[in-house]
Amino acid sequence: MTQSVSQSGNFKALLPLFVFVFTFLGVGIYQNDFYALPSPIAVCLGIIVAFFLFKQSIDTKVAAFLKGCGDSKIMTMCIIYLLAGAFATVTKATGSVDDIVNLGLNYIAIEYIYLGVFIIASFLSISTGTSVGAIVALAPIVVGIADKSGVSLPILCGSLLGGSMFGDNLSVISDTTIAATQSLGCKMSEKFKENIKIALPAAIITITILFFKGLSVNTTSVITGESYSFIKIIPYLVVILLSVIGINVFVVLLLGIVITGLIGLVYQDFTILEFTKISYQGFTSMTEIFLLSMLTGGLAALVTLNGGITYILEKVDSFIKNKRTAQFGIATLVGTVNSAIANNTVSIIITGPIAKKINDEYCLDNKQTASILDIFACIVQGLLPYGAQVLMILSFAKGSIDYIDLIANTWYLLLLFVFTISWIYLRNRKKIKVI
Helix, strand or coil: CCCCCCCCCCHHHHHHHHHHHHHHHHHHHHHCCCCCCCHHHHHHHHHHHHHHHCCCCHHHHHHHHHHHHCCHHHHHHHHHHHHHHHHHHHHHHCCHHHHHHHHHHHCCCHHHHHHHHHHHHHHHHHHHCCHHHHHHHHHHHHHHHHHHHCCCHHHHHHHHHHHHHHHHHHCCCCHHHHHHHHHHCCCHHHHHHHHHHHHHHHHHHHHHHHHHHHCCCCCCCCCCCCCCCHHHHHHHHHHHHHHHHCCCHHHHHHHHHHHHHHHHHHCCCCCHHHHHHHHHHHHHHCHHHHHHHHHHHHHHHHHHHCCHHHHHHHHHHCCCCCHHHHHHHHHHHHHHHHHHHCCHHHHHHHHHHHHHHHHHHCCCCHHHHHHHHHHHHHHHHHHCCCCHHHHHHHHHHCCCCCHHHHHHCCHHHHHHHHHHHHHHHHHCCCCCCCC
């Protein structure tokens, strides 16, 4: 059945999207837990409203919805999620996460503990693709180090938050990277190379600050990690290296899973049958984000068919005059949505199609736009007082620090914001062209 996208903007077409966002937001505020309501259920409510609200025949709406769900970019995104989940679960089963932490702790002197925590958190999150996972793994250790050595807990926690968000933003297996690159149609390696140009200077300055902060630490304290196996860290190194080189992400993740599986078998961490079950557990761990991406794709198709996306673009066009303001508009859009729903992946999935249209209309670079999407979602998510990352760190700290203490010592996110704004402004200074 032939479907035509509405050529005129229609605010009413956005109502199903608002139902999704505000249901998710409202339940989160009421329950004081932004993960209380499964996001796919919130999307389903929006889809139901769309089917009742829009005037096309039921067959037309079903066809549009299924086409959106089965879009090649959405399906690619979903399969990558499954493979990334399997890789994360299998590496956890081999104890690789603990080995990364212990490797760092065994070689870090107490005066370098601040920058050490930042670097360990960065490597852990870039390897596993999750800032939350890095925080869960390191927060108890960070709190313990502060208790035993007398070093500043706020600085340690700020280092942990900054490093975790740095790695998550750059990781090729992070759900935010997957969502941003698939939405814009660029390679992960391209996005990584563009992204690191902005993130690395902010990280270097952060490390410099943490180095000087560490000089005042009492050097009579000692920290030690437990034993570790360098071999079990190899799968992470392989995945990172091959991804940066530009090898197809499916090949990279499959190879990472196989290498990890072989290491686990040699070390007798699991049997072959257990390996298959653990891999499947990785698949199921990504069920929520899989369903969210697929269902949001279907909802977006219905909203687009009825002029919702066109309406947003018409409003955005009213203040976008050139490439610079187009990039600022995309950054504002994803940041605003992320502030509303406190989920950086969901915010990228929602705004991705709009960012793609703006990107194409103003002849922007796909990989730059993907980087801007991911970076601003990262910045806002890391600074939200009701974001999962902040709430987890404060929970582990058990009242020893408050939100202001944490954010005041998270220099990386503040520097990343400054560098990104400067990058957008300076990069387009000589290229501004009114469209």
